Amino acid sequence: MEKTLPPIPAKRYFTIGEVGDLCGVKPHVLRYWEQEFTQLRPMKRRGNRRYYQHHEVLMIRRIRDLLYDQGFTISGARNKIQELLQDERDKKRMGEAFLDGIEVIEGSSLEDESDEPMDLDAGDAGTALPLEAVRVELLSIRDLLLLD
CATH class of the missing domain: 1.10.1660.10 (Multidrug-efflux Transporter Regulator; Chain: A; Domain 2)
Structure with a gap:
């Protein structure tokens, strides 16, 4: 198609x-x-x-x-x-990130402002990056890119 x-x-x-x-x-x-x-x-x-x-x-x-x-x-x-x-x-x-057209790149690491790698272990909710927050951030970036 x-x-x-x-x-x-x-x-x-x-x-x-x-x-x-x-x-x-x-x-x-x-x-x-x-x-x-x-x-x-x-x-x-x-x-x-x-x-x-x-x-x-x-x-x-x-x-x-x-x-x-x-x-x-x-x-x-x-x-x-x-x-x-x-x-x-x-x-x-169910809390899964569903981002159309966005793929996770293997081997990449997300870092916070302190330049220390973030703990993305799902078992440690205190330091884990919430998927919904990532989704919202990526969608807002996409919207900014789609502006004329």
């Missing part, structure tokens, strides 16, 4: 035309998918113009893959997307 699609630029908002080009679908298809997939809720501004965010572009690419490449029906794709979102919620609820 994504091998033939262009890379998503580092922007905060995309117009419906831009999203159509990035995802290989026509704008009227995107408007239809908004009715079928409740997770797609682009921001609307003056004149009902739609502005999609990066995560919505990724979801549209996932929907396109399910429908066009994997042969799902609209109903089947809706169910599959719901399953994937529920899995993400479950992982968050």
Whole structure:
């Protein structure tokens, strides 16, 4: 799917035309998918113009893959997307870090301001780095990078 699609630029908002080009679908298809997939809720501004965010572009690419490449029906794709979102919620609820597109590099060490390596042993909660704090920090950094 994504091998033939262009890379998503580092922007905060995309117009419906831009999203159509990035995802290989026509704008009227995107408007239809908004009715079928409740997770797609682009921001609307003056004149009902739609502005999609990066995560919505990724979801549209996932929907396109399910429908066009994997042969799902609209109903089947809706169910599959719901399953994937529920899995993400479950992982968050269980305290697992779920960062889309971010991988842990083996052998890297995190250090605090005192230049001493942090103890990441899960058994020592007093000095362990909370995964949620790392997730929030990384997401805020990602948002800063996605600004125009």
